[in-house]
Amino acid sequence: MFLNQMQNLQNRLIAARAQEMGIACELLIPGCEDFLRLTQNGQTIIINKTRSHRLPLLAGLLAKDKQASNLLLEQRGLPVPPYTVVTEVDEAIAFVEQLPLEHRSVVVKPLDASRSDGVTLDVRTKEQLITAMKHAGSFSRQIMLQQYVAGLDYRVLVIDGKVEAVTCYRPVELIGDGHSTISELIAALNAHRITQTPIGELEQWAAIETENSSVNKELKRQGYNSIDIPSAGQSLSLYATENMEAGAIRELYSDCTDDICRQNIELCIAAAKALGIDVAGIDIRCQDIARPLTLEQGGILEVNALPDMINHVYPYEGQSRDVVGSYLNYLFATQKEPVRTGTYTQRSVDYDVTGNPK
Incomplete structure (x- = not known):
């Protein structure tokens, strides 16, 4: 069977849900899983996992550049923990020393690496900083330092301007x-x-x-x-977080979609729009997703343009969310122009728990 021949679980997930929804799915290139061809009612769409023709090229590039994406988020008034981009240890030390004494801990990460490669959490001392920068430097010449935020990590999935699922991931x-x-x-x-x-x-x-x-x-x-x-x-x-490589921590995923508050829903939708990303994974770290996000209570760490949906569908704890069905419905809805980047003016709007305006 076609599904069993796929190695990538994300592709399997999409193909299986497409089959249930009566959407034909095949590899665009035999033996290559980079692109899937989806067909329904004479309409054909090519996707790369959770990327499609609806994602502008510039939006994908902005999401990959942590400095550019943070700058755009800040300009929209969204809470982003203090950060800097450096190449030398002296620059890094100067940044850490200007942070408030009670928050003098940073995350060190390669500027343009993906996932958790080269990332060290909760770096507190000069010796730890030097080691962490060497580690990050093996992945990228430029290194981002960002104030470490105490709390829990959350992934908020936004599809077409709606929050479809929220997952908390914490150390086992x-x-x-x-x-x-x-x-x-x-x-x-x-x-x-x-x-x-x-x-x-x-x-x-x-x-x-x-x-x-x-x-x-x-x-x-x-x-x-x-x-x-x-x-x-x-x-x-x-697992302690202090001076720990992010990839070394084993984490479990739990659904908390029903917990996110209205203000945080609005912030996540605004973050996706700020970068022009139609299917976005918003990474947040805060004490409690049910409380409004502020710089005192957390911040937006990243906006991803290729979010994984597996842990929303099969969380270790909590309710499964049909995010793939939402994604496929979005793709085959009446054709729209791609989401465009540009100035975003945040408005005061009430949303329900799925991100729909009330």
């Missing part, structure tokens, strides 16, 4: 049962990280290594080692 933690050792609890977590879905096997997070030095260090900080037995209901963190 242990919950004691009163009789299992920490090693046994980690083994149980690893056993449950692979789930079976209609599109195939899904790895929720990479395996947690029991002998990982950072995991053991965090357990030791809490007064535990791998042979100890936590009491029933006791929670133990496995």
Whole structure:
């Protein structure tokens, strides 16, 4: 079957939902998954996962450039944590020293790398900063420093000016049962990280290594080692954020679409419009997505032009959201002009939880 021949889970997800909706789906180029051809009622659309002809080329380029996208978000009055772009350590030190003392921690990341490659979180000391910059410098000549925001990470999916789903992703933690050792609890977590879905096997997070030095260090900080037995209901963190490479932290995804407040819905829609992105993943870090986002309570970290939808459909915890159905309905709706970049004037508008104006 065509679906089973696909290696990319995102493509499988789109093809499976398209089939359910009566939309024909095939590879544009046999043996190549870069482009899918979707056909319904004589209308044909070529997509690259969650990118289509509706995404202007400039909008995609702006999303990839963290400095340009942050500048546009700031100009629209949206909350973006303080940042700078540097090439030298002295520049980085000067930026950190001008931050308020209580917020003198930064995220160090390559300016133009994707995903979490080269990203170090919660960098606090000069020595940590030098190491983090060397790591980021292996991915990009220019390095972005951004004030670290305490709290939780959220991904808000915006499709055609509507918030369709919100996912919280947080470090995996242990919950004691009163009789299992920490090693046994980690083994149980690893056993449950692979789930079976209609599109195939899904790895929720990479395996947690029991002998990982950072995991053991965090357990030791809490007064535990791998042979100890936590009491029933006791929670133990496995990952500290300080000076941690982002890609080394194992995270679980939980749906919280019903929790986002009206003001944050409006901000996310405004962020997508500011860059002219029709299908956008807004990355936010804050204490609570149910409270209005401000620089004191969090900020917008990135706006992605190629958001992954898998964790919205198959979260580890919480309700599945039919975001792919929304995406396909959007693609085959009455043809529109591509969303255009330009000046965006934010208006005071009330939205419901799906982002629709009331």
